[in-house]
Amino acid sequence: MRKGTQTSVWHALRWILLTFLLVALLPRVVLSQERDEQALGKRLVQEYENHVGLANTPQIERISAYVSSIGNRVASALPSHPEYHFVFDPNPAFKSAFALPGRHIIVGGGLLAMAQTEDELANALGHEIEHIELGQVDARLRGLTKQRSAESLRVSEFFPGYTTQQELDCDLNGQKLAAAAGYSAAGMLTLLETFKAFQKGEPEPPSDNHPTLSERIVQAEPLAKLSTQKQTPLQIP
Numbered sequence: 001m002r003k004g005t006q007t008s009v010w011h012a013l014r015w016i017l018l019t020f021l022l023v024a025l026l027p028r029v030v031l032s033q034e035r036d037e038q039a040l041g042k043r044l045v046q047e048y049e050n051h052v053g054l055a056n057t058p059q060i061e062r063i064s065a066y067v068s069s070i071g072n073r074v075a076s077a078l079p080s081h082p083e084y085h086f087v088f089d090p091n092p093a094f095k096s097a098f099a100l101p102g103r104h105i106i107v108g109g110g111l112l113a114m115a116q117t118e119d120e121l122a123n124a125l126g127h128e129i130e131h132i133e134l135g136q137v138d139a140r141l142r143g144l145t146k147q148r149s150a151e152s153l154r155v156s157e158f159f160p161g162y163t164t165q166q167e168l169d170c171d172l173n174g175q176k177l178a179a180a181a182g183y184s185a186a187g188m189l190t191l192l193e194t195f196k197a198f199q200k201g202e203p204e205p206p207s208d209n210h211p212t213l214s215e216r217i218v219q220a221e222p223l224a225k226l227s228t229q230k231q232t233p234l235q236i237p
């Protein structure tokens, strides 16, 4: 074998070996990253529970399980069927929800009070799931851990604060996801309309980093109008 041919054979072998190692190790790297995010999410949930003084009474656990069954049915429409963890905070003044790393979502009692149907709750949870699925929570985590360790992160650093476009993307994708899971896409529209009605006609201040309810309603209308199924009333246990 000529020297040149020998060198290129070695080059090719080296590449094959490197590719093989990469393919063998990549799932482990992804798995350990996933485990780190799970652990971080759990710690942030704990911090939140301690901060608001969440007591795990049987009733709160029953409601958490109910929210979780609706949220996980929505998540089951994703191609990877990931498992989500929902935590219910009964505070009536907390009228929304927010997503944390490791697929943890905290849901406020005020949101359950505003939602009248399972379809409305499913659409709201679909929106939160999309903050994770579209990589927005991960992007924030990567930004925060550029100069600091994950151990130093606080739950408040994951409170909403996404851009207008990111929020609109989560509305639309969340609405599609809820519909794919068998819920009515009209749930997104009727929930937003309830929020709008509660504003009592006050004009919304224009904002650069948050969509107005009117913008969100306009976006939710086309899919909602295509849906013909009846919404199921919320049955809080």
Ligand SMILES: [Zn+2]
Pocket: 127, 128, 131, 160, 162, 167, 170
């Ligand atoms: Zn959002």
